[in-house]
Amino acid sequence: MVLRIGVIGTGAIGQDHIHRITHSLTGGEIVAVTDVNSEQAHAVVERESLQAKVYDNGHDLIQADEVDATIVTSWGPTHEEFVLASIAAGKPVFCEKPLATTAEGCKRIVEAEMEYGKQLVQVGFMRRYDKGYRTLKQAVDNNKVGEPLMLHCAHRAPSVTNFSGDMAITDSFVHEIDVLRWLIQDDYVSTQVIQPRRTNLAEEGLQDPIIILLETKKGIRIDTEIFVNCQYGYDIQCQVVGETGIANLPEPPSLQMRSQAKLSTDILVNWKERFIEAYDVELQEWINSTVNGEVHGPSAWDGYVVAVTTDASIEAKQTGKIVPIEMPEQPAFYQDAKAEYTV
Numbered sequence: 551m552v553l554r555i556g557v558i559g560t561g562a563i564g565q566d567h568i569h570r571i572t573h574s575l576t577g578g579e580i581v582a583v584t585d586v587n588s589e590q591a592h593a594v595v596e597r598e599s600l601q602a603k604v605y606d607n608g609h610d611l612i613q614a615d616e617v618d619a620t621i622v623t624s625w626g627p628t629h630e631e632f633v634l635a636s637i638a639a640g641k642p643v644f645c646e647k648p649l650a651t652t653a654e655g656c657k658r659i660v661e662a663e664m665e666y667g668k669q670l671v672q673v674g675f676m677r678r679y680d681k682g683y684r685t686l687k688q689a690v691d692n693n694k695v696g697e698p699l700m701l702h703c704a705h706r707a708p709s710v711t712n713f714s715g716d717m718a719i720t721d722s723f724v725h726e727i728d729v730l731r732w733l734i735q736d737d738y739v740s741t742q743v744i745q746p747r748r749t750n751l752a753e754e755g756l757q758d759p760i761i762i763l764l765e766t767k768k769g770i771r772i773d774t775e776i777f778v779n780c781q782y783g784y785d786i787q788c789q790v791v792g793e794t795g796i797a798n799l800p801e802p803p804s805l806q807m808r809s810q811a812k813l814s815t816d817i818l819v820n821w822k823e824r825f826i827e828a829y830d831v832e833l834q835e836w837i838n839s840t841v842n843g844e845v846h847g848p849s850a851w852d853g854y855v856v857a858v859t860t861d862a863s864i865e866a867k868q869t870g871k872i873v874p875i876e877m878p879e880q881p882a883f884y885q886d887a888k889a890e891y892t893v
């Protein structure tokens with residue numbers, strides 16, 4: 551069976567997902583698209599040679615008979631309404647992060663999905679599909695370093711434009727929140743934000759770098775440096791310190807050179823390049839599980855946890871205090887989510 555997909559939002563990542571589903575992946579076909587910029591939606595249909603109808607708005611697209619499932623890649627503040635509409639229509643939906651821009655909004659989605667009675671929502675946290683993170687998780691799950699005690703992480707980008715306020719948390723740290731909780735299978739209980747000496751190379755108004763300290767229910771301590779003007783490259787680090795050893799996130803493959811009295815390997819500079827394979831695997835697994843009527847990836851509950859942790863971290867940054875993260879118990883409805891992957 552081919553999954554007939556409607557895409558809401560044909561901007562940067564919407565176009566990427568349309569391209570990969572049409573040219574690289576199997577089992578999915580883009581049959582409908584929409585964007586507030588309808589000229590852009592038409593241009594994408596033409597460029598990708600899609601047999602797809604361009605809808606005036608996301609709600610008509612969701613209702614369309616030929617659409618089996620939706621992908622929401624529009625502007626963040628519109629995600630909640632389109633995810634809720636997909637649930638109301640009983641259609642599976644893949645929503646790019648954020649699931650909603652507020653924790654309350656995420657909670658409304660969780661409640662709507664539970665009331666519908668079946669999981670339909672997957673959130674676009676692609677790091678869980680990265681080969682390196684999966685290798686690291688396999689080592690942790692197989693007790694290769696004993697029980698995790700501490701995680702030392704870093705999220706560095708060469709530079710950013712139009713990053714202000716709390717975007718280091720809302721746009722960068724959100725990925726760490728999701729992937730680290732998945733990696734160690736534990737929940738967060740508190741967050742604290744440290745603001746070191748500020749780089750002169752950040753845009754006016756942006757505190758860069760920051761260090762975020764999370765504590766989990768089991769007492770695991772996680773420190774994450776977010777440094778989005780580090781200049782030298784796009785560099786994601788994760789080290790798990792366990793009772794019997796240390797496991798590091800593998801570096802992306804790179805040619806090792808011995809030349810001019812130097813031993814060197816390249817460092818990537820672009821986030822898209824770093825996670826390009828992860829996006830492919832993520833969407834392929836979403837298509838496969840959706841065809842089977844299942845959700846295997848990050849759930850609406852996971853999106854809600856990220857939103858609550860994000861809000862608490864913003865409060866921690868603003869107040870300088872350790873802020874508790876208060877989450878209700880994960881409902882049984884979300885507990886048997888399957889992990890389907892091979893390394």
Ligand code: NAP
Pocket residue numbers: 558559560561562563564584585586587590607608623624625626628646647648674675676
């Ligand atoms: P973008 O290039 O601005 O694309 C968003 C598109 O949605 C734009 O074409 C926008 O039109 C359109 N849009 C806005 N409101 C709409 C509506 N009501 N109905 C239909 N289309 C609407 O942004 P992007 O970089 O693709 O990001 C899209 C989402 O993906 C964001 O939430 C972002 O956080 C997320 N994202 C996730 C990752 C990841 O690593 N997982 C990476 C990149 C982006 P206008 O431009 O005319 O407003």
